[in-house]
């Protein structure tokens with residue numbers, strides 16, 4: 715674990731028209747760690763992640779990356795820094811195979827022709843690096859994959875580009891028990907490989923199974939950002955439902971790094 719956050723947000727404010735959704739949000743993300751982002755429906759998790767990914771411009775606040783203040787105006791800006799977001803819909807094309815999906819929109823070319831051999835080799839190397847053995851062939855069409863395999867492909871696609879921060883929006887939401895376990899193992903492996911991983915989840919078992927830190931949003935405010943080992947399930951549930959925990963001695967508010 716490292717003390718220096720790779721991504722640091724301070725004072726983030728975001729409104730949609732007259733409705734303010736994020737209020738003075740602080741959020742730190744560390745390399746080599748899984749940071750769970752939790753909060754009730756409508757707490758602002760997706761909005762915060764879309765601000766991180768450059769989809770929503772925020773109205774005020776500071777975005778720091780690798781110790782420098784940055785301006786992120788588009789998903790392209792975020793991707794250029796190494797920030798990738800895997801949204802719940804996964805944005806995979808059913809009629810294409812795994813390699814084609816992993817390079818969709820960022821195909822490698824040799825002159826005017828697609829460089830299929832290089833793409834296939836890079837895709838295979840990435841999946842191997844993540845110890846993914848659940849897919850039979852990388853030339854398999856995505857339509858034939860299970861939910862867990864699809865999630866795996868979407869995650870592999872995100873890490874293919876030397877990404878440094880990967881945000882996963884509810885990666886186990888639609889999965890059964892065995893597939894959930896596989897995806898959680900993969901999430902942990904990403905962090906163990908040095909990536910900073912942000913995991914949005916409503917499932918406290920998943921959160922405590924893989925997370926190093928937990929950030930709880932309540933009505934658009936960061937109620938607390940704590941080390942997972944410092945809190946109990948019920949304290950996190952309390953933070954999610956009421957924005958505070960009875961035992962405040964264990965809670966570090968305002969996103970400050972404990």
Ligand SMILES: Nc1ncnc2c1ncn2[C@@H]1O[C@H](COP(=O)(O)OP(=O)(O)OP(=O)(O)O)[C@@H](O)[C@H]1O
Nearest residue numbers: 730731733735753754755756757758759760761762
């Ligand atoms: N594009 C938008 N325009 C207007 N309001 C929005 C927009 N996107 C989100 N909101 C509002 O912002 C608030 C936070 O929504 P957000 O989707 O960020 O919450 P969430 O924590 O991700 O919830 P969930 O767990 O249900 O996905 C909600 O009240 C939502 O209605």
